[in-house]
Amino acid sequence: MSAAVTTAAETISSGRAALGIELGSTRIKACLVDADDPTRVLATGSHAWENRYRDGNWTYALEDVWTGVQTAYVALAADVKRRHGVEIETLAAAGVSAMMHGYLAFDAEGDLLVPFRTWRNTSTERAAGVLSELLGTNIPLRWSIAHLYQAVLDEEDHIPDLHSFTTLAGYVHEKLTGRRVLGIGDASGMFPIDVATRDYDAAMMAKFDRLVTDRAPGLELRRLLPDVLVAGEAAGELTAEGAALLDPSGVLRPGVLFCAPEGDAGTGMVATNSVAPRTGNVSAGTSIFAMVVLERPLRRAHDELDLVTTPAGDLVAMVHCNNGASELAAWVGMFERFAAIAGGTLDADEVFEALFLESLDGAPDAGGLLAYNHLAGEPIAGLHEGRPLVVRTPDSRLTLANFMRAQLYGVFGTLALGMRVLSEEGVELDRMYAHGGVFRTAGVAQRFLAGALDAPVAVAATASEGGAWGIAVLAAFAADTAGHPLDTYLTDRVFVQTTFESLDPDPEDVPGFAAYLTRYRAGLAIEHAAIAATP
Numbered sequence: 265m266s267a268a269v270t271t272a273a274e275t276i277s278s279g280r281a282a283l284g285i286e287l288g289s290t291r292i293k294a295c296l297v298d299a300d301d302p303t304r305v306l307a308t309g310s311h312a313w314e315n316r317y318r319d320g321n322w323t324y325a326l327e328d329v330w331t332g333v334q335t336a337y338v339a340l341a342a343d344v345k346r347r348h349g350v351e352i353e354t355l356a357a358a359g360v361s362a363m364m365h366g367y368l369a370f371d372a373e374g375d376l377l378v379p380f381r382t383w384r385n386t387s388t389e390r391a392a393g394v395l396s397e398l399l400g401t402n403i404p405l406r407w408s409i410a411h412l413y414q415a416v417l418d419e420e421d422h423i424p425d426l427h428s429f430t431t432l433a434g435y436v437h438e439k440l441t442g443r444r445v446l447g448i449g450d451a452s453g454m455f456p457i458d459v460a461t462r463d464y465d466a467a468m469m470a471k472f473d474r475l476v477t478d479r480a481p482g483l484e485l486r487r488l489l490p491d492v493l494v495a496g497e498a499a500g501e502l503t504a505e506g507a508a509l510l511d512p513s514g515v516l517r518p519g520v521l522f523c524a525p526e527g528d529a530g531t532g533m534v535a536t537n538s539v540a541p542r543t544g545n546v547s548a549g550t551s552i553f554a555m556v557v558l559e560r561p562l563r564r565a566h567d568e569l570d571l572v573t574t575p576a577g578d579l580v581a582m583v584h585c586n587n588g589a590s591e592l593a594a595w596v597g598m599f600e601r602f603a604a605i606a607g608g609t610l611d612a613d614e615v616f617e618a619l620f621l622e623s624l625d626g627a628p629d630a631g632g633l634l635a636y637n638h639l640a641g642e643p644i645a646g647l648h649e650g651r652p653l654v655v656r657t658p659d660s661r662l663t664l665a666n667f668m669r670a671q672l673y674g675v676f677g678t679l680a681l682g683m684r685v686l687s688e689e690g691v692e693l694d695r696m697y698a699h700g701g702v703f704r705t706a707g708v709a710q711r712f713l714a715g716a717l718d719a720p721v722a723v724a725a726t727a728s729e730g731g732a733w734g735i736a737v738l739a740a741f742a743a744d745t746a747g748h749p750l751d752t753y754l755t756d757r758v759f760v761q762t763t764f765e766s767l768d769p770d771p772e773d774v775p776g777f778a779a780y781l782t783r784y785r786a787g788l789a790i791e792h793a794a795i796a797a798t799p
Contacts, residue, residue, distance in 0.1 A: 266618030284736025287362035289550030292581035293732035299356035359739035364527030369409035377422035386641030408454035437525035441500030449530030495575035523742035531734030535698035548700035552588035583682030591637035626669030628776020632660030635674030715773025
């Protein structure tokens with residue numbers, strides 16, 4: 265056995281590893297790192313899952329949550345056994361992250377009152393509009409408070425029995441530790457945060473309570489919301505019941521320290537070292553969003569921008585788009601099938617790479633083609649339902665290169681609309697990082713994003729695994745006793761030797777994407793017509 269393997273085995277056996285679990289839109293990932301050197305990934309595991317559209321709502325069944333978490337953990341434990349020859353009996357720390365926002369409502373006995381309503385649902389338009397005007401800040405359709413108020417407006421039967429509501433990360437954390445808490449970044453997607461107090465905005469909560477007093481007598485928002493914690497604070501310990509939920513083999517012992525549960529936006533900021541002012545990141549998956557850490561408050565509220573926080577509680581402008589790379593992946597899947605029936609031997613990753621590289625030969629404006637990736641409603645684009653479309657004029661140039669460039673541009677289209685608003689606010693960035701599977705093919709999606717933003721974009725080696733690794737880093741931070749601020753810990757302890765590959769905007773891509781975006785904005789009328797024409 266080599267010295268490196270022996271060291272890893274000793275780290276795990278002595279309980280000096282940190283575990284991160286993230287429940288993403290399509291995969292649940294587990295990542296084990298050395299708590300003393302979080303850049304050192306010791307093992308990974310994962311499980312694929314998909315949301316379901318049931319009775320007009322995008323949802324996941326809670327039994328699928330636990331099947332997925334256990335499967336990912338079991339796969340990680342098997343990876344540990346295979347690579348290091350030991351078992352995980354205890355850990356230095358652990359943490360849970362998941363998709364932000366949405367609505368998980370429980371009664372006093374802890375029973376789910378209505379099926380989980382995810383961030384992807386856009387049925388809260390009336391509630392979000394009223395709350396945005398009342399509170400003087402943008403309340404997006406997917407925020408937990410919008411879901412709650414919409415249920416109040418609709419006089420849903422479960423409201424009188426409501427005892428608590430939370431996010432997916434908060435739910436999993438509570439089942440594992442017994443603590444009803446949230447990291448401040450995730451909490452900021454439930455209800456607005458006062459960055460001075462690092463807690464929910466008390467004045468806004470009072471306004472909400474007065475708003476619902478007639479429709480929902482006795483409803484007190486503060487009693488319903490989970491407590492708020494910042495990065496580094498202890499958020500409970502793994503209980504015996506939680507250990508059995510996580511590790512059905514019974515090897516993992518209770519008592520493990522947990523960091524505060526965080527949202528995928530927060531772990532994305534950690535995974536790209538973009539938690540300090542004037543830094544930002546783009547995370548691309550089923551959804552796509554940009555997080556920009558602000559130096560000052562914005563001059564006014566904008567429908568395109570959410571105000572959330574970093575895991576340490578600093579103010580962030582978030583451009584969140586419900587639709588990311590899923591439509592792109594569907595088209596690549598079709599080409600993969602064509603390759604298979606034509607006798608090819610390319611696997612999925614090779615098909616992705618080939619098509620991405622082909623897009624580099626496309627025209628800077630995608631040859632007049634347009635691709636809309638809207639599988640679900642997209643508030644920034646003014647769409648309450650999704651209608652994925654490929655559109656072209658008779659004189660456009662339909663080539664594979666232009667088609668693939670249009671698809672990749674389409675991933676960034678709605679995001680670019682929101683980022684234009686930030687630019688108009690005078691927000692400046694020193695660094696913009698990107699992570700997510702779409703950036704795995706070097707220099708393609710990264711280049712097009714740089715052209716879309718007209719700014720350099722950097723990608724690190726962890727670009728495709730960011731979330732699960734990011735929450736593992738937050739777990740290690742909670743176990744660290746040095747007392748450094750999060751941004752200092754990341755810069756000095758985690759990213760000190762990390763190399764980021766940065767690309768400046770291509771001089772032809774910037775005007776090319778700008779031309780594409782002008783057509784894209786005008787072409788949204790086609791999307792609205794397609795929605796209206798559907799019976």
